[in-house]
Amino acid sequence: MSRLITRTLILVACACWVFPLGAGRYALAGDGSTPPGIKEYKPNISTQEYEKRYKAVYGKFTEQMAQEGNPADFMLDDGKDLFGKVEGAAGKSCASCHGANGEKLKGVAATYPKYDPELKGIDTVALQINRCRKEQMGAPELKYESDPQLALELYVKSLSNGVPINVSIAGPAKPFYEAGKAFYYKRYGQFNFSCALCHVKYAGHMIRANLLSNNRHHADHWPSYRLKWGATGSLQRRFRGCNKNVRQKPEPFQSETYRNLELYLTYQANGVPIEVPGFRM
Numbered sequence: 001m002s003r004l005i006t007r008t009l010i011l012v013a014c015a016c017w018v019f020p021l022g023a024g025r026y027a028l029a030g031d032g033s034t035p036p037g038i039k040e041y042k043p044n045i046s047t048q049e050y051e052k053r054y055k056a057v058y059g060k061f062t063e064q065m066a067q068e069g070n071p072a073d074f075m076l077d078d079g080k081d082l083f084g085k086v087e088g089a090a091g092k093s094c095a096s097c098h099g100a101n102g103e104k105l106k107g108v109a110a111t112y113p114k115y116d117p118e119l120k121g122i123d124t125v126a127l128q129i130n131r132c133r134k135e136q137m138g139a140p141e142l143k144y145e146s147d148p149q150l151a152l153e154l155y156v157k158s159l160s161n162g163v164p165i166n167v168s169i170a171g172p173a174k175p176f177y178e179a180g181k182a183f184y185y186k187r188y189g190q191f192n193f194s195c196a197l198c199h200v201k202y203a204g205h206m207i208r209a210n211l212l213s214n215n216r217h218h219a220d221h222w223p224s225y226r227l228k229w230g231a232t233g234s235l236q237r238r239f240r241g242c243n244k245n246v247r248q249k250p251e252p253f254q255s256e257t258y259r260n261l262e263l264y265l266t267y268q269a270n271g272v273p274i275e276v277p278g279f280r281m
């Protein structure tokens with residue numbers, strides 16, 4: 001095992017050195033959008049092959065754990081309660097405007113993140129919930145990653161469970177998508193890694209004790225319960241974790257950079273059904 005780890009680390013380190021960006025072995029991923037200065041990676045293995053390796057390494061561990069009960073299910077129940085709770089100066093709850101069981105928000109989360117003309121930027125589900133609290137309810141915004149914030153986000157997302165992700169990068173969304181993509185491909189940190197290097201090019205290879213995941217399913221299951229956190233957290237918390245792993249300074253939650261990145265990553269999951277709460281190691 002430790003030989004494999006050493007070999008993998010050496011492989012990654014050498015590969016970064018021998019094949020710097022622009023080595024001519026990369027193809028376009030086919031989103032019709034390539035920001036200047038970016039050469040896209042072609043994954044070393046297909047998504048299907050990655051999924052085979054995932055089964056081989058982890059078996060059905062997370063599936064079984066989730067079946068035994070996802071601790072985030074309790075949070076989902078809290079989210080439903082909060083949705084119906086009157087708060088703020090306007091004397092309203094989310095349910096007052098969006099239906100007692102959130103009927104009017106069914107399927108909506110599958111279209112997020114999306115461009116918002118008022119923001120002149122990208123709106124996420126988490127950000128929109130706080131905008132509604134502030135502007136529609138006269139209630140204080142919820143602190144990102146706090147239990148009530150995650151609970152409401154989880155509930156709103158769950159109203160789209162089973163609905164295929166369908167985010168748009170057309171028109172005014174495009175420059176923000178391209179900014180997200182540029183961030184994804186940018187080399188950074190002391191180790192000179194990029195998100196894409198690990199999650200596109202080397203997806204399916206081992207790095208220390210971890211199998212590097214292909215990004216096709218990165219955006220479909222958040223908020224998720226993670227064993228490592230012993231808690232439920234958001235996709236952006238995961239961004240911060242990966243930033244820290246490669247010694248890059250993490251961004252604040254819902255920063256413009258992270259919203260653009262979320263748009264980029266969610267677009268990679270277009271067609272994949274939303275499934276929350278997720279469960280990960």
Ligand code: HEC
Pocket residue numbers: 083092093094095096097098105108125128129132133136137152156
């Ligand atoms: C007084 C009515 C009102 C209340 C209360 C309210 N909202 Fe909204 N909400 C709106 C309106 C109006 C929009 C339309 C989008 C806009 O104008 O930004 C909206 C948009 C949304 C959207 C995006 C819908 C879409 O189609 O893109 C979500 C998600 C949402 N609200 C969630 C919530 C949640 C969760 C709460 C409770 C914390 C809440 N809202 C409270 C009026 C309300």
Ligand code: HEC
Pocket residue numbers: 184193194195196197198199207210211212213214217218219235238239242243245246261280
């Ligand atoms: C040095 C390699 C490396 C880099 C660079 C890296 N990650 Fe990761 N990432 C990992 C590992 C290891 C995991 C945990 C195993 C897995 O799911 O791949 C992970 C997990 C994730 C997950 C969770 C996947 C899931 O299924 O829940 C997301 C999302 C993610 N990374 C996004 C990013 C983003 C965005 C960046 C760039 C800011 C990035 N990563 C940079 C190694 C890396």
